[in-house]
Amino acid sequence: MPAKPHLLSFDCIGSPHAGYITSTQLAKNIPFEIKRVFWTQATPPTVARGHHANMATEEVLVALSGSIQVLTDTGREQQEFELAHPQQGLYIPAMCWTELHFSEGATALCLASTDFSETDYIRDYDRFxxxxxxNAL
Known part of the structure; x- marks a missing residue:
């Protein structure tokens, strides 16, 4: 059965007095080897991002600040997620269409299983x- 998008929890230590550290500690919560890390910031709340799927790339998306509304679509099931805590990430499997809506000032961190390759992207929803x-057959 193909993987489904789902939420992950990360270890967090600290206190309100000293601050917090959130970690994937030895990447035990990430279901793939991390090849690429990137972040997205300063996206106006009126702009939707994503609008694509990846053929092979798996990702974990984390809202470092602000919140991100994420619509996922596997072609069989659509789900909505809200990322609003840096201690939580969203696993996005390969072949999962996404649409992201950022709150004012939100910053997203993405951990990816592959290096960037435009040929991995599916940007046409009907083709996806x-x-x-x-792939479901």
């Missing part, structure tokens, strides 16, 4: 649906 239905 055809590929997703083919």
């Amino acid at each position: 649906l055809k590929l997703a239905s083919h």
